[in-house]
Amino acid sequence: MSFPIVVLISGSGSNLQALIDQSLQGVLNVTISAVISNKADAYGLERAKEAGIPTHVLNHKSYGSREEFDTALQSTIDRYHPKLVVLAGFMRILTEDFTRHYEGRMLNIHPSLLPKFKGLNTHQRVIDAKETEHGVSVHFVSAELDAGAVVVQARTPVEPSDNAKTLAERVHKLEHIIYPLAVKWFSEERLTHQDKYAFLDGQKLPVNGLDYQEKT
Ligand SMILES: Nc1nc2c(c(=O)[nH]1)N[C@@H](CN(C=O)c1ccc(C(=O)N[C@@H](CCC(=O)O)C(=O)O)cc1)CN2
Numbered sequence: 001m002s003f004p005i006v007v008l009i010s011g012s013g014s015n016l017q018a019l020i021d022q023s024l025q026g027v028l029n030v031t032i033s034a035v036i037s038n039k040a041d042a043y044g045l046e047r048a049k050e051a052g053i054p055t056h057v058l059n060h061k062s063y064g065s066r067e068e069f070d071t072a073l074q075s076t077i078d079r080y081h082p083k084l085v086v087l088a089g090f091m092r093i094l095t096e097d098f099t100r101h102y103e104g105r106m107l108n109i110h111p112s113l114l115p116k117f118k119g120l121n122t123h124q125r126v127i128d129a130k131e132t133e134h135g136v137s138v139h140f141v142s143a144e145l146d147a148g149a150v151v152v153q154a155r156t157p158v159e160p161s162d163n164a165k166t167l168a169e170r171v172h173k174l175e176h177i178i179y180p181l182a183v184k185w186f187s188e189e190r191l192t193h194q195d196k197y198a199f200l201d202g203q204k205l206p207v208n209g210l211d212y213q214e215k216t
């Protein structure tokens with residue numbers, strides 16, 4: 001088996017699909033061992049089933065606390081002994097114990113140029129703040145929300161005609177490029193994490209990670 005990963009989702013799963021596609025094309029030498037969602041109606045579950053990937057639904061509302069949910073989630077993930085856990089639109093804040101368990105081997109993709117605009121509804125917040133630039137960040141997951149070591153960022157200008165939908169569409173396209181790239185680096189043991197810093201090929205990455213530039 002190539003490099004086993006488990007992907008956590010809550011929604012459409014377009015980032016999951018990018019990983020599936022690049023894995024099937026042989027670009028990404030990983031095995032997506034399972035896809036786990038906290039939402040039963042997540043379309044990403046259909047994408048996983050279409051690709052023959054085992055799926056699990058753990059509805060966070062079925063658990064008495066965030067800790068109980070995370071304990072069940074960790075138990076489900078660890079059945080697959082993944083070398084990397086990939087949060088791909090997973091919309092639950094994880095407990096400190098959970099993030100510590102996967103420290104240095106759990107990535108998240110966040111739709112903003114961190115450390116700006118942590119949290120939710122970033123596209124609309126960027127527009128409301130009259131930002132001229134927006135983008136996406138891949139980062140290691142830490143207990144503090146959206147504060148883990150940034151691996152790579154990609155940028156797009158905010159146009160005067162933009163709304164949250166048009167901005168999200170451009171950001172999604174960038175996500176589908178840089179997330180598989182970051183997962184590839186990790187699977188090739190080029191991307192590592194130590195003392196809250198990210199390293200690529202042994203070089204400590206800048207605080208905002210690598211600045212991905214689309215080839216023109
Ligand atoms: N401890 C951490 N948990 C998570 C991180 C992280 O960096 N550290 N990244 C997030 C992903 N994320 C943004 O990238 C994010 C996801 C969810 C939320 C949030 O406020 N969730 C609410 C529920 C919202 C909903 O159900 O729609 C909640 O959990 O109460 C903020 C940011 C994944 N987890």
Ligand SMILES: NCC(=O)N[C@@H]1O[C@H](COP(=O)([O-])[O-])[C@@H](O)[C@H]1O
Pocket residue numbers: 009010011012013014015016044088089090091109110111119120136172175
């Ligand atoms: N705070 C986390 C967050 O907002 N993540 C965002 O959820 C979307 C999931 O899309 P997808 O389900 O199509 O991959 C992505 O845009 C990702 O950046």
